[in-house]
Every structure is written in structure tokens, then in C-alpha cells.
Amino acid sequence: MIFYGGKPAGTQHRNHCPNCLTSLHLDNEPGDRAADCGGQMEPVAVWVRKGGEWAIIHRCRLCGKLTSNRIAA
Template sequence: MTEADDFICVHCGMPVSGLAWGTKHRNHCPHCLYSRHVDMRPGDRACLCKGTMQPIALWQKA
């Protein structure tokens, strides 16, 4: 991971490390579950808008 993968959540303002849990979901904030829109196709990180996406569901391990 690089520092470029780190970001500040646009919703809650908390810093999020690219090495945080769920590295397959590097655009998701583990604090508030909002995310950045970064993919045109899953995994390509090509979208430049970096818009805010609200969480739509919460999955919890039993």
C-alpha cells in the first residue's frame, strides 16, 4: 500500500489507512461506513469524481 491509498473520510473526517481492515474495500471508512466512488469497473480505481457514497447495508459476523 502507498500513502496515496490513505484518505480522510469526507463524511466523518476520520483518517483511513490503506492498510485498514478490508483492504479489498480500500475506499470504505470503517468508522461511518461511507465510501468514495473510485471504480468505473470493480477494482480499476479509475473514477476521478471521488464522490461520497452512503452505506446501504450493514453486514455483521455472528
């Protein structure tokens, strides 16, 4: 587990596989579940947001959309 400032980094909610980090293209905007694509979102990068929170950059294998998703602790 990754820690930042004595606390586990990331969120308790996960929208990606804990093993391969793959997700599904379900949202046009975070949480709206309005995407018609449904493709697999493959992890292509990791970055640290301001404040130390880690995030995964996903790219959809079908339409190519890039998104940033918080990493679960």
C-alpha cells in the first residue's frame, strides 16, 4: 500500500481492476454513466495530482478517449 502523509494514498472506491488496472468506458463525465462506447479502458500512465493523490491515465481501446481516474488505496 502506498502512503502519503501517514494515510493510504487514493480512495476507497475503485472503478478499475485491482490486478491489471483496466476499467470500462462508461462515463462521458465522471459518474454520469452516459457513454455509449463500453470499450476497455487500458492503463497507459500514472501521475501524482496536486496534494499527493495518485491517478491512472486510461485510454479507451475502442474510441481512444483519455481519462484520469483516482487510484484506490
